[in-house]
Amino acid sequence: MSAMRHLLDLCKRRGFLFQSAEIHGGLRGAYDYGPLGVELKRNLSQEWWNAMVYQRSNVVGIDTAIITPPAVLKTSGHVDQFTDEMVDSRLSKERFRPDKAPELKLIEPTAVTTSPVLPITAPDKITAKAWEHEIRTQFAKGALITRKGKEIQLQVERMEKNKIILKKDNNHPEAETNLQIPYHGYVDPNSNSPFLTESRPFNLMFKTYLDPIDPIDRVISTALTSERAGQDKATTRQEVDKTLYPSLTYLRPETAQGVFINYATVQRSHPHLKVPFGIAQIGKSFRNEIRLEHAIFRTPEFEQMELEYFVAPWEAGREFELWRQSRMDWWRYYARNPAKVRERAHAQDELAHYSSGCVDVEYLFPWGWGEVEGIANRGDFDLKKHSEATGIKLQYTDAALLQERQQREKSSGVKEVSKEDQDRERFIPHVVESSCGLNRAMLAFMLDAMEVVDDQGRVVELEGGETEDSKGNSAGKSKSSSSPLRTIMKLHPRLAPVKVAVLPLVSNNEDLMKVCQGISQSLRQELQVNVALESQSTTVGKRYYRMDEIGTPWCVTVDYETLQDQSVTIRDRDTGSQRRVRIDEVLDIVQDGLRL
Numbered sequence: 001m002s003a004m005r006h007l008l009d010l011c012k013r014r015g016f017l018f019q020s021a022e023i024h025g026g027l028r029g030a031y032d033y034g035p036l037g038v039e040l041k042r043n044l045s046q047e048w049w050n051a052m053v054y055q056r057s058n059v060v061g062i063d064t065a066i067i068t069p070p071a072v073l074k075t076s077g078h079v080d081q082f083t084d085e086m087v088d089s090r091l092s093k094e095r096f097r098p099d100k101a102p103e104l105k106l107i108e109p110t111a112v113t114t115s116p117v118l119p120i121t122a123p124d125k126i127t128a129k130a131w132e133h134e135i136r137t138q139f140a141k142g143a144l145i146t147r148k149g150k151e152i153q154l155q156v157e158r159m160e161k162n163k164i165i166l167k168k169d170n171n172h173p174e175a176e177t178n179l180q181i182p183y184h185g186y187v188d189p190n191s192n193s194p195f196l197t198e199s200r201p202f203n204l205m206f207k208t209y210l211d212p213i214d215p216i217d218r219v220i221s222t223a224l225t226s227e228r229a230g231q232d233k234a235t236t237r238q239e240v241d242k243t244l245y246p247s248l249t250y251l252r253p254e255t256a257q258g259v260f261i262n263y264a265t266v267q268r269s270h271p272h273l274k275v276p277f278g279i280a281q282i283g284k285s286f287r288n289e290i291r292l293e294h295a296i297f298r299t300p301e302f303e304q305m306e307l308e309y310f311v312a313p314w315e316a317g318r319e320f321e322l323w324r325q326s327r328m329d330w331w332r333y334y335a336r337n338p339a340k341v342r343e344r345a346h347a348q349d350e351l352a353h354y355s356s357g358c359v360d361v362e363y364l365f366p367w368g369w370g371e372v373e374g375i376a377n378r379g380d381f382d383l384k385k386h387s388e389a390t391g392i393k394l395q396y397t398d399a400a401l402l403q404e405r406q407q408r409e410k411s412s413g414v415k416e417v418s419k420e421d422q423d424r425e426r427f428i429p430h431v432v433e434s435s436c437g438l439n440r441a442m443l444a445f446m447l448d449a450m451e452v453v454d455d456q457g458r459v460v461e462l463e464g465g466e467t468e469d470s471k472g473n474s475a476g477k478s479k480s481s482s483s484p485l486r487t488i489m490k491l492h493p494r495l496a497p498v499k500v501a502v503l504p505l506v507s508n509n510e511d512l513m514k515v516c517q518g519i520s521q522s523l524r525q526e527l528q529v530n531v532a533l534e535s536q537s538t539t540v541g542k543r544y545y546r547m548d549e550i551g552t553p554w555c556v557t558v559d560y561e562t563l564q565d566q567s568v569t570i571r572d573r574d575t576g577s578q579r580r581v582r583i584d585e586v587l588d589i590v591q592d593g594l595r596l
């Protein structure tokens with residue numbers, strides 16, 4: 001089975017990640033973070049914040065609005081240039097989105113075909129409604145479908161306006177060949193091309209309207225008036241845009257612009273910040289991505305952790321190099337397999353016109369290398385553009401240099417200032433940016449930490465790609481309780497959602513429970529960490545394995561001996577080794593482990 005499928009099954013089963021609105025059929029690209037997912041995501045963002053803000057005296061944080069007026073994004077270039085290419089699909093007449101969602105369903109496409117043969121993947125169990133939904137999304141992509149681990153090729157018998165009717169297949173009596181599959185739009189079974197149209201640019205930003213009147217009503221009445229006046233389509237479109245513009249806003253596509261427009265306010269309120277200094281922000285961004293893929297790798301709604309570092313123009317190259325190293329160090333520190341993290345410098349033709357350098361931090365995902373962070377030397381583009389658009393000078397004045405010169409002039413009585421002096425005293429700072437996707441980082445660290453072992457403790461290599469193998473062998477095994485395979489999530493202790501699990505040897509003994517409660521309470525209070533009290537009535541071994549699966553670094557077991565001598569067993573997740581320690585030593589062991 002594929003590593004990605006294995007991880008997604010685990011995420012769903014153990015409460016890291018759920019398909020959003022699943023009980024209503026789900027929403028493509030929308031995910032909810034469960035109790036463990038939310039902890040992991042939080043830990044990750046805290047580690048980032050700690051490294052970027054708390055460990056530096058010259059970086060401060062900010063939290064800016066998501067809803068953004070068009071002026072900001074027009075100035076930044078997003079309104080005109082933040083586009084992808086789009087084509088229409090012959091299959092659905094909706095935008096062609098060859099996405100792999102919904103990832104967290106029991107099935108996934110393994111291939112894309114444009115032929116009128118419709119291969120179908122069916123899970124063992126699925127509700128009629130979910131099945132219909134699945135077929136609908138799968139067919140929009142022409143996807144491959146397997147039933148009970150087997151691939152079945154079903155011919156499309158005929159296509160009607162809103163239905164696809166499949167041919168019966170006597171070799172597969174178990175297959176639901178009489179399915180009538182509703183879909184949107186018209187399919188031309190004789191065409192081999194999935195596209196109808198030439199590609200055209202499509203802006204990735206989500207628009208929204210701050211207006212008590214439904215914008216659709218405004219559009220209709222403007223369009224009707226325009227039609228009555230005999231205006232053509234282009235003029236009508238202009239009229240509509242004009243009507244809507246006063247209430248138009250965007251959901252921000254990146255957090256960075258919120259920082260740039262606050263450059264002056266932060267400087268004024270924090271005059272001690274001298275260049276170089278940074279402003280950090282963690283928050284949600286939104287992009288109407290044409291291609292949604294690999295679960296939380298690419299979604300319309302995601303979180304970014306961004307730092308904008310303002311530097312003197314002549315220092316930008318050096319600072320860029322320092323940041324690139326520092327960010328690589330950060331990634332490699334938390335990764336279990338540092339070799340799976342690499343840097344990829346952008347080629348000259350990949351760079352934005354204002355950028356003089358950009359590297360992506362990439363992680364080796366099961367399907368190949370993928371960007372998790374971008375580090376860019378953005379020059380003075382953003383501050384300059386916002387300055388020009390607003391007339392507000394977004395520059396930096398080196399007060400010490402200025403004062404020094406003024407004093408010199410005073411004592412010499414000569415007022416002479418070179419262009420070079422002026423440029424050094426007052427300039428528009430250049431910006432080095434580090435922009436990291438929180439959700440993507442979480443996915444990378446989970447895949448990186450995941451180790452699957454057999455009953456002999458031998459590491460089992462899962463497949464790359466993101467689909468189950470066509471035989472579906474290991475998928476069944478790992479899900480069943482008799483599975484010989486088990487997973488150890490070897491997350492860095494500081495990222496682990498639960499830091500310590502405290503286990504009574506048996507759950508129905510009040511004395512043992514009391515000691516467990518005391519230990520967990522003191523860990524919570526002293527270390528302010530997430531502690532689990534694992535008192536299910538299964539064997540201790542099984543409870544250890546459950547904790548391994550979610551990445552808990554330490555398990556503390558309280559048994560009858562504890563009641564005699566105040567000693568407990570502490571077990572290490574990664575080695576499985578156990579040792580006997582005194583209760584009062586547990587706190588230090590955990591604290592030391594978290595300091596690593």
Ligand code: ATP
Binds near residue numbers: 254298
């Ligand atoms: P990609 O090329 O993968 O679309 P990008 O170069 O457009 O990414 P940036 O604009 O540099 O991405 O954003 C910085 C970071 O934000 C990315 O490295 C990634 O981790 C994250 N990110 C960007 N878009 C998404 C998305 N749709 N879903 C999840 N994370 C994203």
